Amino acid sequence: MCWADGIWGGPRADPLALQTLRAVILRRIAFGDTSWILHVHAQEEGRLSLLARGARRPQSPLAGSVDPLTLAEFVVSAKPGRDLQTLTQAVCLDPRSGLHKDLAAMAAAMVCAETVLRLSGEGQAHPGLFAVLESALSSLDRDGFRPAILWAFLGRFSDEMGWAMAVDHCPACGSEEIRHPRVLSLAHGGFLCGPCGSRSHQGALADRIARALEDSAHGLEPAGDPWTRPEIDRIEDLWFEHILRHSHMRPRLESRQFLAEVRA
Numbered sequence: 001m002c003w004a005d006g007i008w009g010g011p012r013a014d015p016l017a018l019q020t021l022r023a024v025i026l027r028r029i030a031f032g033d034t035s036w037i038l039h040v041h042a043q044e045e046g047r048l049s050l051l052a053r054g055a056r057r058p059q060s061p062l063a064g065s066v067d068p069l070t071l072a073e074f075v076v077s078a079k080p081g082r083d084l085q086t087l088t089q090a091v092c093l094d095p096r097s098g099l100h101k102d103l104a105a106m107a108a109a110m111v112c113a114e115t116v117l118r119l120s121g122e123g124q125a126h127p128g129l130f131a132v133l134e135s136a137l138s139s140l141d142r143d144g145f146r147p148a149i150l151w152a153f154l155g156r157f158s159d160e161m162g163w164a165m166a167v168d169h170c171p172a173c174g175s176e177e178i179r180h181p182r183v184l185s186l187a188h189g190g191f192l193c194g195p196c197g198s199r200s201h202q203g204a205l206a207d208r209i210a211r212a213l214e215d216s217a218h219g220l221e222p223a224g225d226p227w228t229r230p231e232i233d234r235i236e237d238l239w240f241e242h243i244l245r246h247s248h249m250r251p252r253l254e255s256r257q258f259l260a261e262v263r264a
């Protein structure tokens with residue numbers, strides 16, 4: 001952080017900090033007639049809200065560098081203790097042009113961004129989470145939509161949030177003897193062992209579903225293409241059910257509905 005009160009000078013100047021941030025734009029909301037409020041996840045600072053004053057004017061130097069899902073370098077004039085910081089400069093580092101050619105990839109990228117926006121905390125640095133988001137958006141931008149990119153993101157996101165799905169030990173008793181075929185307990189947060197699985201009333205998972213959850217819980221993109229639509233829906237639903245149970249919040253993720261519609 002670069003404290004710049006000397007530069008701004010004068011005894012009446014407030015202490016202003018100019019800070020350079022590398023950030024993904026999660027969402028933007030129109031503010032007044034000409035401005036945007038940006039909700040971003042910054043590598044250095046975590047989730048932040050920035051005021052891009054005048055950025056909706058075509059001649060604004062900020063216009064073109066404040067699009068949702070892009071990666072940008074921002075210079076922020078930060079006043080300590082204020083919720084909304086002011087954006088003074090923006091340089092787009094990655095416009096994600098590929099997302100504009102593939103509507104499903106765009107929708108999946110929006111799901112990743114909305115998951116981070118709604119389910120991660122504000123105002124604390126979380127570089128691991130930034131890396132997980134940036135990796136998923138880059139893959140979707142480069143490769144187009146594959147459901148496995150989204151599942152790997154959800155597995156890594158859970159891990160970063162401290163909500164990893166237990167796939168190598170029973171979350172009820174700690175045993176490493178996982179039952180086959182695998183029984184998932186969302187209440188416990190993972191695959192049960194033989195005795196715990198027998199006591200639960202859960203049915204066994206189809207093997208392809210279980211392996212997809214296991215791979216993505218390890219942060220890997222599950223192999224197994226082509227996936228059927230019911231498999232895709234089931235794996236995604238189980239991941240979100242797992243995440244929402246741990247987050248203790250149940251926001252409606254509107255981008256999930258959008259993704260369901262565009263790949264129908």
Ligand SMILES: [Zn+2]
Binds near residue numbers: 173193
């Ligand atoms: Zn057990």
